[in-house]
Amino acid sequence: MAARFSLGVWLFSLALVFSVASPAFAVQPDEMLKNPVLEARARALSEGLRCLVCQNQSIDDSDAPLAKDLRILVRERLKAGDSDQQIIDFIVSRYGEFVLLKPRFEPHTWLLWLATPLVLLAALAGIIYSYRRRESVAEAPKPLTAGEKRRLKRLVGEG
Amino acid sequence: MIAETGHYALILALGVAIVQMVLPVIGTRYRDPQLTAIAVPAAQLEFILIAIAFFALMTAYVTSDFSVLNVWQNSAAAKPMLYKISGVWGNHEGSMILWVLILTLFGAAVATFGTNLPRQLQANVLAVQGSIAVAFLLFIVTTSNPFIRLNPAPFDGQGMNPVLQDPALAFHPPFLYAGYVGFSMAFSFAVAALIDGRIDAAWARWVRPWTLAAWMCLTLGISMGSWWAYYELGWGGFWFWDPVENASFMPWLAGTALLHSALVMEKRDALKVWTILLAIITFSLSLMGTFLVRSGVLTSVHAFAVDPARGVFILAIMGVFIGGAFALFAWRAPLLSQGGLFAPISREGSLVLNNLLLTVACAAVLVGTLYPLALEALTGDKISVGAPFFNLTFGPLIVALLIVVPFGPLLAWKRGDLLAAAQRLMAAAIVALLVMVVVFAFMQKGPWLAPLGIGLGVWLLLGAVTDIANRVKLFGATPEEAWRRARNLPRAAYGGALAHAGLGLVVIGIVATTAWRAERIEALAPGQTLDIAGYQLLFEGVEPHQGPNYRARVGMFKVTRGGSPVTELTPSKREFTVEKNTTTESAIHISWRGDLYVVLGDQLKNGAYSVRVYFNPLVRLIWLGGLVMFIGGGVSLSDRRLRVGAPKRARAKAEAAAAGE
Numbered sequence: 001m002a003a004r005f006s007l008g009v010w011l012f013s014l015a016l017v018f019s020v021a022s023p024a025f026a027v028q029p030d031e032m033l034k035n036p037v038l039e040a041r042a043r044a045l046s047e048g049l050r051c052l053v054c055q056n057q058s059i060d061d062s063d064a065p066l067a068k069d070l071r072i073l074v075r076e077r078l079k080a081g082d083s084d085q086q087i088i089d090f091i092v093s094r095y096g097e098f099v100l101l102k103p104r105f106e107p108h109t110w111l112l113w114l115a116t117p118l119v120l121l122a123a124l125a126g127i128i129y130s131y132r133r134r135e136s137v138a139e140a141p142k143p144l145t146a147g148e149k150r151r152l153k154r155l156v157g158e159g
Numbered sequence: 160m161i162a163e164t165g166h167y168a169l170i171l172a173l174g175v176a177i178v179q180m181v182l183p184v185i186g187t188r189y190r191d192p193q194l195t196a197i198a199v200p201a202a203q204l205e206f207i208l209i210a211i212a213f214f215a216l217m218t219a220y221v222t223s224d225f226s227v228l229n230v231w232q233n234s235a236a237a238k239p240m241l242y243k244i245s246g247v248w249g250n251h252e253g254s255m256i257l258w259v260l261i262l263t264l265f266g267a268a269v270a271t272f273g274t275n276l277p278r279q280l281q282a283n284v285l286a287v288q289g290s291i292a293v294a295f296l297l298f299i300v301t302t303s304n305p306f307i308r309l310n311p312a313p314f315d316g317q318g319m320n321p322v323l324q325d326p327a328l329a330f331h332p333p334f335l336y337a338g339y340v341g342f343s344m345a346f347s348f349a350v351a352a353l354i355d356g357r358i359d360a361a362w363a364r365w366v367r368p369w370t371l372a373a374w375m376c377l378t379l380g381i382s383m384g385s386w387w388a389y390y391e392l393g394w395g396g397f398w399f400w401d402p403v404e405n406a407s408f409m410p411w412l413a414g415t416a417l418l419h420s421a422l423v424m425e426k427r428d429a430l431k432v433w434t435i436l437l438a439i440i441t442f443s444l445s446l447m448g449t450f451l452v453r454s455g456v457l458t459s460v461h462a463f464a465v466d467p468a469r470g471v472f473i474l475a476i477m478g479v480f481i482g483g484a485f486a487l488f489a490w491r492a493p494l495l496s497q498g499g500l501f502a503p504i505s506r507e508g509s510l511v512l513n514n515l516l517l518t519v520a521c522a523a524v525l526v527g528t529l530y531p532l533a534l535e536a537l538t539g540d541k542i543s544v545g546a547p548f549f550n551l552t553f554g555p556l557i558v559a560l561l562i563v564v565p566f567g568p569l570l571a572w573k574r575g576d577l578l579a580a581a582q583r584l585m586a587a588a589i590v591a592l593l594v595m596v597v598v599f600a601f602m603q604k605g606p607w608l609a610p611l612g613i614g615l616g617v618w619l620l621l622g623a624v625t626d627i628a629n630r631v632k633l634f635g636a637t638p639e640e641a642w643r644r645a646r647n648l649p650r651a652a653y654g655g656a657l658a659h660a661g662l663g664l665v666v667i668g669i670v671a672t673t674a675w676r677a678e679r680i681e682a683l684a685p686g687q688t689l690d691i692a693g694y695q696l697l698f699e700g701v702e703p704h705q706g707p708n709y710r711a712r713v714g715m716f717k718v719t720r721g722g723s724p725v726t727e728l729t730p731s732k733r734e735f736t737v738e739k740n741t742t743t744e745s746a747i748h749i750s751w752r753g754d755l756y757v758v759l760g761d762q763l764k765n766g767a768y769s770v771r772v773y774f775n776p777l778v779r780l781i782w783l784g785g786l787v788m789f790i791g792g793g794v795s796l797s798d799r800r801l802r803v804g805a806p807k808r809a810r811a812k813a814e815a816a817a818a819g820e
Binding site for chain 1: 357396399500503511515518519522523526527530534538540541542543544545546547548551552553556680681682760763769
């Protein structure tokens, strides 16, 4: 269990739950491929794959044993000549979609991906609507409060 | 005895908070000045009682009183004094006490210094504050009591997680909490205004300093957390889009929007309903952050279901306050009058755009944080939402916002001239473009977007300079006139420009270090060297070292650059004896170009050590920018109009006008 701890305060509780703080020390020299092109691809792929037992940490950043296994797995598939897509499909078939840091666009994530644009559109529509409405209603003077009415009476000499 | 005193004070405080919540509201409702006036001494007394409880707990930590369960669980006799003190809030129970301490501190401040507030508003604000205190004190007393005793008392404590034993982290939680809880002031003012059914520009002037102070604390707290993560976690990352971080980032985004919309309300009496809503949203997000982390729901939906007592309690607090506030808003907001009209192209219009982009960006973070939890709870499907999602949704909104930031301050209120503003910004735009071209020409490596990012940061910096130059008529008046104007410019103008410039620094830092960071991972035996970013590192070997409560292995690196010695770096691995844990201490050489960052790894089979070295260009600008934003907030806070207080001046003016008639 590698702890990629972030903003500390909230973390106190998490830290106590896990009560482990291991040094983050991810990719090991002996794991790396000799071929720099393949190694670069391995690093790029690793950045998009989640270390399953960590908090939102990629296998590239994690030193958990599971992350190491996944890194080696990615490199083995690369050496075997798989394409990036084949490798990702292979790992998802083994570990499930949870392993992807970028969720796929599928029915159960439509709302996730579309929520932000929808909120933006709704907010824009809201602004335009309220602006139009206020423009059409000429600024009506506010009715006076009771205190202001009393003061007005006093000022015009009726008090 | 001391722990019992603290426990007693805590329960007394709960009683006082109930009084503070109930009586002033009855007083304002039935126009009983004596009941209304109870709010002030109640708020002050409550602060004193919570302070007693807090210092009682701190005494237990400082004296290592392991007969207190909380101290035994989270401290150890050999721990350095600084971490004994920070250990008070380094755990669930203690951090909740700190939360309430800051809450009551703010309440007492309103009671003591808010003498220029209308009595009724002050009483209602303090009553709302009291109700928040009641909720959290009930939570502490029933589920999270830090004063429970152990019998017999153990000989030594279990210690504190070593990664948390760090100076930056010792002060990070108080700032973060001051930020969260500070937004409760804006919330209380908003609810009080809704109860009252009246709101005006003076309201915004009273709320702004509290919001600004909360925003400053949150900015500093987030920067500290990010800085800590950078050097302590051992791989030089500074932001991870972790739900825990998002929990603090969402109130910051909403709070930033609130600062800007309160500005419109104060100056132009417009956007009232929206500002009230935003104040409620901002504090709701703070409460949600508390829920997310304190309930354990983030670790796993199942962990939450196993031990739900705390989680359900916070969920109930959240439901009552957020639900109650929104219901009150729906009921009372239509009564509030709308003020000042403005054209779409105007200072108000630009601030509406600011609010639009900030709140939608905040919604993007919210969706990305909660969606996986909701999906798992509803269907059992587990998905991950990581950096790529936020880059695609949050990223474009923030870039759009950053592009328009310099225009805002240059537009006039009510009706602005976009063309004139663009002309004034011409010089800034040309320099930013030149920087882009130069960066593009010299940095062949790295993503093509990076030069654009650097140009954007420069644009923000120069936009801030243009803002001030324009206000003092630097190029249109004589130097004497410009100097006179510079001295008379309100501090808020300087504060705003500083904050925007700080944002520019943050952008440059993030882009540079993300795009052009260099990395070497190698197995080094003593005597071998490694080259990175123009530096040569000679690995001299590893030595043992004994710390106060840990043993360490220290790697010795001699760093040279072009043959001349630069520094010696000593990254280490620490083994904490009590906690049975290890941490990685990175060693960092700081220069104006960037950080040389060295981490010592494990010993490999052949006797060599695995070593990780990074060069992070301009990474310091991220935290320097955060600091500049904090200072900008402080300068703005010291503005005369916020210190003097609106109503007195308005009254003086009205009297002068009356006398003149």
